[in-house]
Amino acid sequence: MIPIEFFLVLSAALFCVGIVGVITKTNGIVILMCIELMLNAANINFIAFASYLHDALGQIFVLMTISVAAAEVGVGIAILLHAYKSKKTTDVDDLTVLRW
Amino acid sequence: MSVIQEGIDALMPIMPQFILIIAALIVPAIGLKSGKASSIFTMAAAALAIAVTAYMMYDGYTDSFMDIFEFNDFTGLMTVLFLIVLILVSLISYSGSETRKHHGEYFALLIVATVGMIFVAGASNLIALFIGIELASISSYALVAFKKNDPASAEASVKYLIIGGLSTALSLYGISLLYGLTGSVAISDVAQYLAEGSFTWTYIVAVITVIAGFGFKIAMVPFHFWAPDVYEGAPTPVTTFLAIGSKKMGFIVFFKIFLMMFILAQVLGGIPEMQWLFAFLAAATMTLGNLIAISQTSIKRMLAYSSIAQAGYILIVLAVGSSYALEGGLFHMITHVFMKGGAFIVVAALCARGLSENISDYRGLAKRAPLVAFAMMLFLFSLAGIPPLAGFDSKFVLFSSAVTPDGTWIWLVAVAVINSAISLYYYARVVKAMYVDKGASTEKMRVPMPFAIAIAICAIATVAIGIYPGPIIELCESAVKAFLLM
Numbered sequence: 001m002i003p004i005e006f007f008l009v010l011s012a013a014l015f016c017v018g019i020v021g022v023i024t025k026t027n028g029i030v031i032l033m034c035i036e037l038m039l040n041a042a043n044i045n046f047i048a049f050a051s052y053l054h055d056a057l058g059q060i061f062v063l064m065t066i067s068v069a070a071a072e073v074g075v076g077i078a079i080l081l082h083a084y085k086s087k088k089t090t091d092v093d094d095l096t097v098l099r100w
Numbered sequence: 101m102s103v104i105q106e107g108i109d110a111l112m113p114i115m116p117q118f119i120l121i122i123a124a125l126i127v128p129a130i131g132l133k134s135g136k137a138s139s140i141f142t143m144a145a146a147a148l149a150i151a152v153t154a155y156m157m158y159d160g161y162t163d164s165f166m167d168i169f170e171f172n173d174f175t176g177l178m179t180v181l182f183l184i185v186l187i188l189v190s191l192i193s194y195s196g197s198e199t200r201k202h203h204g205e206y207f208a209l210l211i212v213a214t215v216g217m218i219f220v221a222g223a224s225n226l227i228a229l230f231i232g233i234e235l236a237s238i239s240s241y242a243l244v245a246f247k248k249n250d251p252a253s254a255e256a257s258v259k260y261l262i263i264g265g266l267s268t269a270l271s272l273y274g275i276s277l278l279y280g281l282t283g284s285v286a287i288s289d290v291a292q293y294l295a296e297g298s299f300t301w302t303y304i305v306a307v308i309t310v311i312a313g314f315g316f317k318i319a320m321v322p323f324h325f326w327a328p329d330v331y332e333g334a335p336t337p338v339t340t341f342l343a344i345g346s347k348k349m350g351f352i353v354f355f356k357i358f359l360m361m362f363i364l365a366q367v368l369g370g371i372p373e374m375q376w377l378f379a380f381l382a383a384a385t386m387t388l389g390n391l392i393a394i395s396q397t398s399i400k401r402m403l404a405y406s407s408i409a410q411a412g413y414i415l416i417v418l419a420v421g422s423s424y425a426l427e428g429g430l431f432h433m434i435t436h437v438f439m440k441g442g443a444f445i446v447v448a449a450l451c452a453r454g455l456s457e458n459i460s461d462y463r464g465l466a467k468r469a470p471l472v473a474f475a476m477m478l479f480l481f482s483l484a485g486i487p488p489l490a491g492f493d494s495k496f497v498l499f500s501s502a503v504t505p506d507g508t509w510i511w512l513v514a515v516a517v518i519n520s521a522i523s524l525y526y527y528a529r530v531v532k533a534m535y536v537d538k539g540a541s542t543e544k545m546r547v548p549m550p551f552a553i554a555i556a557i558c559a560i561a562t563v564a565i566g567i568y569p570g571p572i573i574e575l576c577e578s579a580v581k582a583f584l585l586m
Binding site (some may be wrong): 015035045049058065071082095098 | 269
């Protein structure tokens with residue numbers, strides 16, 4: 001059996017890639033993708049723990065997370081599209097109407 | 101017959117949500133015909149749900165729905181609170197100038213977001229908690245974008261979406277580690293483990309990501325940057341909903357996970373490190389919120405920063421970590437709904453009459469709309485904590501809970517009181533603009549009827565709770581008792 005550390009390191013790495021992406025990228029769509037990466041990091045954790053604890057609830061949690069993530073992306077793309085219509089860009093650095 | 105009876109019995113703990121979900125499915129159809137009808141229908145459904153909840157609370161009903169949702173006095177009180185928010189917001193949504201089209205979808209999203217919040221209030225399991233939060237959040241992302249031809253609204257919703265998604269991902273990662281540490285998704289098990297836990301790396305990462313993730317939801321410093329932008333850009337009814345609804349949901353999550361943990365840990369000697377962390381976060385949140393609010397020229401932004409400061413006051417509950425503090429926290433959450441809600445409703449009403457959001461536009465308002473100006477003054481003074489208004493009573497209970505025999509948190513009380521004084525400065529500036537300064541126009545102004553009703557409800561509640569807080573404090577007491585048994 002693969003030791004659980006392998007999964008945890010993988011998920012931690014994925015999480016870090018996601019968080020760095022959210023901080024550094026400026027394209028709204030790419031930021032959404034990075035958030036998905038972070039959610040998937042959590043999913044890997046859930047599945048690894050569920051398998052090692054012999055507990056089905058962790059896997060149920062993953063199913064729930066996947067559906068929530070799908071809903072979030074659905075609404076997210078719609079919102080970005082709406083912003084694109086009014087601003088002609090999906091670059092979040094150009095969103096400068098509201099500040100301070 | 102008995103099958104139906106069994107079905108109703110099984111669904112009884114989630115009956116208020118059940119009613120609301122059915123209403124949310126019907127309301128888009130009504131919205132096609134008439135926006136006014138869908139607003140009235142939403143309020144009727146909420147009123148029915150309040151009646152059912154009140155009856156269940158009066159009956160002393162407690163039961164759990166499949167071990168994921170528990171109905172008790174705490175859940176009941178929070179359900180009624182969220183439903184009052186829903187009624188206030190749907191009252192002002194129809195006749196406002198900002199949400200003109202797509203009434204059916206708008207009210208459906210509003211109802212669904214409220215259902216999510218109610219689920220959070222009663223969740224006894226991390227899965228239900230997570231789904232409830234997401235139900236409320238994802239609906240609010242869409243609600244923020246509802247002012248369709250305004251670029252500021254689109255920008256606010258993009259910011260809210262990205263920050264909200266980030267906070268979801270952070271908190272989910274933390275929850276996954278908590279699940280791994282405890283091997284259970286029941287909140288009581290997790291709180292028990294956290295209370296006993298030693299500071300291992302996994303423990304620290306889990307706690308930090310959970311605090312950061314949910315800290316975004318309550319706009320705690322340093323996770324507050326989104327709040328003023330979103331509050332300013334969103335349609336004012338939605339801003340009201342976010343400020344008085346969503347924020348309460350975030351606090352309930354904090355209470356459920358961290359307050360439980362502190363109260364359980366007190367038997368074992370407490371976790372002073374974590375309590376100090378929350379004390380610093382509370383102090384930073386209220387100070388920063390109040391200081392930045394001083395320099396604002398837009399009233400919506402000023403109220404947004406004051407909302408951040410109010411979150412700081414409620415965070416005192418987590419620093420102190422006693423049941424009396426929780427009582428004060430719940431009391432402040434209830435009064436906050438009426439005073440902050442009232443202030444935002446006044447802003448929305450004046451918006452509907454073509455006044456801009458700049459504080460300079462409020463000059464001479466007392467001459468133009470005396471009653472509205474007077475109500476606004478009541479709300480602002482209540483937020484600052486001037487007796488005999490509701491804000492004073494709840495702040496009094498909240499701050500006095502931090503005066504413990506060992507005197508650890510006296511400094512926090514001092515910071516909070518100084519902050520209340522600072523906040524009075526910028527609230528008084530608006531009152532001065534309304535009452536002392538001369539406006540460009542002296543033409544009389546009448547706010548639309550639904551707004552007048554909503555403002556009257558909030559004003560009466562602010563004064564009545566302020567003068568006669570007894571019943572509400574009793575409700576909070578029984579809610580805290582139920583909460584500790586959860």
